[in-house]
Amino acid sequence: MYKLIAIYKIPNDIDAWEKHYSEVHTPLVKKVPSLKEIRLNRITGTPRGASDLHVIAELVFENKDDFKTGMSSEENMACGKDLFNFAKEIVSVHFAKEEVISL
Template structure:
């Protein structure tokens, strides 16, 4: 069963600077996390229920819970977390989920 880490990012004040850092710095760090099978980044365009403050939704796919747990303990993941706190602190919610 696929395990995912899901990151929900609220809309930043400077979208261009945020995206530049996300694409040029953060994404390359994420791609180094061991066991990562797939990275999906979704740009939120709106909501059928009205306004939303969500900007990006990132999904990191891992083969199973054991692979996810190992990835979360890795040095590469720690580097991602450190970078995340540098550019998105207070702007990101992190969840993990099992795909059914």
């Protein structure tokens, strides 16, 4: 699996952020071609207590070609514009190739 991972710090106005993320940003993301699924990881803390992170979002693609298709799409460009309008100061974006280690 190939992923775009967005790591969000805790926003100043959590309610406004959540509203925008669910009502505006997520519908845009769902339009990205070849996207298999969206995984939201809501941060609940660290071994030492509180965290400065709010959400880690994973946009999952089946393979490298699907990832390239999604990332180069107009729909993804619209997501990027929206992302930097509502979360520019609190987000970092990363690309990853998932490796699974079996038990």
